[in-house]
Amino acid sequence: MKKMLTVGLLASMAVSMAACASNNNNNTASPSASGASPSASASASASQPSSSAVPSDASKKISISAIEGTWLSPVPADTGGGLKKINEKFNVEYKPQFVPYEEYSSKLPVVMAAGDLPDVIGIEAVDSNFVKWAKQGAFLPLNDYIDKYPTLKAVPKNVWDAVTVEGKIYAIPQYFPSKYGKKPIIRKDWLDNLGLAMPTTYEELEKVAIAFTKDDPDKNGKDDTYGFALSKQIVYGASMGAAWDIGWYNKNAEGQLIPGIISDGYKEQTQFLANLYKAGALHKDWAVSKSTDVGKDFFAGKYGIWYEQAYSMGGDQFKTLKELSPTAEVVVIPPFKQADGQQGFTAGQGYYIVTALNAKMKGDEDKINRILQMQDYFRTYIPFDQRGPQNPDYDWQNGGENVAYKMVDGLPVAIPEGADERPGRYHKVAQWAETDEATEPYKTYADPTARAFAQASVDLLKNTKFYVDPVYRIHSEVLAQKGSELEQIAKEWQTKMIVGQEPIASWDKMVEEYMKKGGKELIDEVNKLLADAGIQGEWK
Amino acid sequence: MRHKGTLSGRLTDGLNVVLLGLLALLMLLPFYYIFVVSFVDAKEFSSSELILWPKNWVSDAYDYILSSKEFIRSMGVTIYVTALGTLVNLVLTATMAYAITRNIWGQRFYVFLVLFTFIFSAGMIPTYLIVKETGLIDSYWSLILPSAINPFNLIVMRQFFMGIPDELSEAAVIDGANDLQIFAKIILPLSKPAIAAFGLFYAVLNWNTYFGAILYLNDPTKWTVQVVLRQLVILNDQDTLASAARDAALAGELPPSETIGMAAILLATLPILAVYPFLQKHFAKGVMLGSVKG
Numbered sequence: 001m002k003k004m005l006t007v008g009l010l011a012s013m014a015v016s017m018a019a020c021a022s023n024n025n026n027n028t029a030s031p032s033a034s035g036a037s038p039s040a041s042a043s044a045s046a047s048q049p050s051s052s053a054v055p056s057d058a059s060k061k062i063s064i065s066a067i068e069g070t071w072l073s074p075v076p077a078d079t080g081g082g083l084k085k086i087n088e089k090f091n092v093e094y095k096p097q098f099v100p101y102e103e104y105s106s107k108l109p110v111v112m113a114a115g116d117l118p119d120v121i122g123i124e125a126v127d128s129n130f131v132k133w134a135k136q137g138a139f140l141p142l143n144d145y146i147d148k149y150p151t152l153k154a155v156p157k158n159v160w161d162a163v164t165v166e167g168k169i170y171a172i173p174q175y176f177p178s179k180y181g182k183k184p185i186i187r188k189d190w191l192d193n194l195g196l197a198m199p200t201t202y203e204e205l206e207k208v209a210i211a212f213t214k215d216d217p218d219k220n221g222k223d224d225t226y227g228f229a230l231s232k233q234i235v236y237g238a239s240m241g242a243a244w245d246i247g248w249y250n251k252n253a254e255g256q257l258i259p260g261i262i263s264d265g266y267k268e269q270t271q272f273l274a275n276l277y278k279a280g281a282l283h284k285d286w287a288v289s290k291s292t293d294v295g296k297d298f299f300a301g302k303y304g305i306w307y308e309q310a311y312s313m314g315g316d317q318f319k320t321l322k323e324l325s326p327t328a329e330v331v332v333i334p335p336f337k338q339a340d341g342q343q344g345f346t347a348g349q350g351y352y353i354v355t356a357l358n359a360k361m362k363g364d365e366d367k368i369n370r371i372l373q374m375q376d377y378f379r380t381y382i383p384f385d386q387r388g389p390q391n392p393d394y395d396w397q398n399g400g401e402n403v404a405y406k407m408v409d410g411l412p413v414a415i416p417e418g419a420d421e422r423p424g425r426y427h428k429v430a431q432w433a434e435t436d437e438a439t440e441p442y443k444t445y446a447d448p449t450a451r452a453f454a455q456a457s458v459d460l461l462k463n464t465k466f467y468v469d470p471v472y473r474i475h476s477e478v479l480a481q482k483g484s485e486l487e488q489i490a491k492e493w494q495t496k497m498i499v500g501q502e503p504i505a506s507w508d509k510m511v512e513e514y515m516k517k518g519g520k521e522l523i524d525e526v527n528k529l530l531a532d533a534g535i536q537g538e539w540k
Numbered sequence: 541m542r543h544k545g546t547l548s549g550r551l552t553d554g555l556n557v558v559l560l561g562l563l564a565l566l567m568l569l570p571f572y573y574i575f576v577v578s579f580v581d582a583k584e585f586s587s588s589e590l591i592l593w594p595k596n597w598v599s600d601a602y603d604y605i606l607s608s609k610e611f612i613r614s615m616g617v618t619i620y621v622t623a624l625g626t627l628v629n630l631v632l633t634a635t636m637a638y639a640i641t642r643n644i645w646g647q648r649f650y651v652f653l654v655l656f657t658f659i660f661s662a663g664m665i666p667t668y669l670i671v672k673e674t675g676l677i678d679s680y681w682s683l684i685l686p687s688a689i690n691p692f693n694l695i696v697m698r699q700f701f702m703g704i705p706d707e708l709s710e711a712a713v714i715d716g717a718n719d720l721q722i723f724a725k726i727i728l729p730l731s732k733p734a735i736a737a738f739g740l741f742y743a744v745l746n747w748n749t750y751f752g753a754i755l756y757l758n759d760p761t762k763w764t765v766q767v768v769l770r771q772l773v774i775l776n777d778q779d780t781l782a783s784a785a786r787d788a789a790l791a792g793e794l795p796p797s798e799t800i801g802m803a804a805i806l807l808a809t810l811p812i813l814a815v816y817p818f819l820q821k822h823f824a825k826g827v828m829l830g831s832v833k834g
Contacts (some may be wrong), residue, residue: 114672
């Protein structure tokens with residue numbers, strides 16, 4: 001017996017050692033509400049005939065190396081047929097290197113420091129590293145090239161501002177809709193079951209959330225629902241409009257813009273969440289729950305209110321929801337009317353992933369233009385209805401019908417075995433859509449529930465106003481250095497307030513600490529930079 | 541300690557067995573959970589809170605993983621790196637540990653060099669630069685050579701060698717053996733438990749090779765199983781961001797999510813787990829090495 005115990009213990013120890021050691025990396029993935037990514041890229045293609053995209057000086061074969069992060073699993077292997085097709089079409093020797101995004105933020109700085117930088121560099125977001133490298137001259141200024149390429153010309157000014165450092169454009173932003181990121185969603189069928197109207201104020205929202213918790217909204221006779229879903233770090237919060245959001249919208253007594261997290265709007269939101277917690281409408285464990293797990297529980301029918309996006313969300317979760325609760329109907333909660341008369345959400349940054357070019361290429365116009373031609377070709381938008389074998393570019397970029405994809409009920413469906421045959425897999429950029437509506441997100445889902453949700457979201461949001469947060473358009477060093485640390489301080493206070501360990505009355509103490517630890521400096525710098533650049537927050 | 545026969549003695553024994561047994565079971569619970577979830581179908585997983593016994597056992601997750609050539613290939617890579625790496629580790633550690641037990645010229649200097657790396661280690665970027673300048677980028681040796689000798693293991697092994705009575709070596713010298721012969725014929729055979737224990741330590745380290753692979757290997761076909769495993773697990777644990785970034789526009793049917801991660805964990809742990817029972821007796825002894833002596 002003793003021997004067996006020893007073996008057992010040792011065995012479990014061995015497993016833990018083997019299993020745990022792969023887990024010691026900080027998880028750098030997963031941006032918050034605004035983040036998401038291009039899916040369209042897999043289906044990338046051009047609406048013009050393909051011949052026009054082929055470079056005119058195509059006679060010279062050019063070798064192009066690239067490094068980028070990827071969410072793909074498995075990571076594309078450089079032996080695939082898709083890569084060969086790119087090489088033939090553009091007369092290049094394209095050598096992309098893919099690194100999973102969880103590790104990319106460690107690997108890229110190392111490659112940078114070692115001077116090993118490839119010609120084309122993909123970067124997930126404009127962060128302090130990007131600004132630093134741009135200032136150090138690692139990237140090629142692209143100002144002179146923009147007008148030559150239609151998909152670059154189409155990028156709006158506020159998005160170019162994000163990749164502009166000291167007046168020079170250092171990267172190409174890749175498309176992500178600014179409107180169709182994560183939005184508050186509610187179970188419409190639950191509202192109907194309880195005879196409640198769509199909430200338009202925080203008081204109404206509170207009543208709804210509590211009713212969802214206590215009045216058995218799913219009519220299964222069990223007390224098994226929560227009104228409001230929240231996960232640790234107050235993700236995704238409860239902001240029903242720009243004034244309550246973490247974006248820079250509100251102003252202080254001196255008329256300076258301040259970060260949302262210390263604004264009165266956010267205080268109102270915190271108060272609301274604290275009320276819900278007290279009433280039992282938040283899960284007791286929210287402060288330690290992962291957003292992925294909470295999201296899964298929402299789609300398992302356990303919560304009434306959560307966040308989801310219409311664009312590129314996968315869609316499988318709605319299938320699960322429908323299987324578990326056949327009557328489910330999910331819609332976006334329209335933004336609440338603010339005290340200043342405005343009504344609308346904060347817009348996303350309008351891009352996800354930027355592509356920079358290595359400054360060493362300066363002067364090699366052939367090479368620079370070849371790279372930009374490839375970018376332009378893959379960025380060219382293909383309207384949804386043309387995505388199929390009838391469009392030669394779509395067909396080419398996706399590896400050919402019945403090789404890498406097949407048409408099922410008018411929708412292209414991937415053939416997994418053919419993945420490496422797709423050129424779009426090796427040059428993965430999102431197509432730049434003229435407007436957010438042009439992406440027609442609702443058409444991309446095969447699942448009817450997901451489709452209905454996306455359709456309803458677009459119908460609501462296309463006429464909703466959006467606030468363009470000016471802070472993304474400047475590069476504040478204080479924000480880069482202290483921003484997340486300060487946010488952490490505020491969130492710690494707020495988490496305590498929501499669970500009742502601190503009264504909401506401590507809000508001023510929180511703001512005081514925030515200001516003392518660098519918040520004052522941050523606000524001054526951001527406001528100065530905005531004034532210098534003549535940039536203001538604006539409604540669109 | 542043990543009072544055979546007396547009632548209280550037997551009671552204490554029984555109680556110990558039960559308590560320790562429960563403790564051991566508690567350790568096994570997470571692994572049991574991983575095991576069970578890897579066989580659950582995705583629908584059941586998303587609808588239930590905690591699964592202790594699946595309603596129906598399905599092997600979808602295993603079919604998916606085993607059909608992907610990445611997993612099999614990376615497993616091969618890991619086995620190769622582990623075998624070769626451990627051999628290199630043991631040869632270099634044992635020979636150097638033995639050398640610094642001898643009273644040779646510069647012995648203190650070499651010990652100092654080793655101890656220095658014990659306390660100070662170069663950062664990620666300098667290490668990368670060395671690996672790059674020595675031409676090891678994209679070579680499996682980049683996973684093996686930078687960590688060929690673990691200073692802690694070296695010191696403990698040296699202590700072990702010093703515990704072997706000098707008289708044995710002296711006797712061998714009288715019989716005409718040189719240093720190398722003494723090492724191979726006297727020291728090594730006497731050090732089997734130490735070799736086995738350190739072999740195991742090194743093997744586990746090599747098996748878990750992860751960050752090095754990401755950093756030094758640009759070619760994804762050379763990645764180790766831990767890298768692939770992490771991708772399988774993380775991707776399924778990502779927020780919508782990740783799921784959106786998969787080829788969602790070409791809305792392909794995605795295989796069940798968590799269950800794949802669990803199955804992958806199990807498959808990647810199994811081989812190293814299988815080695816343990818055979819080395820266990822050495823291992824238990826090896827852990828104690830140097831704990832008294834030195």
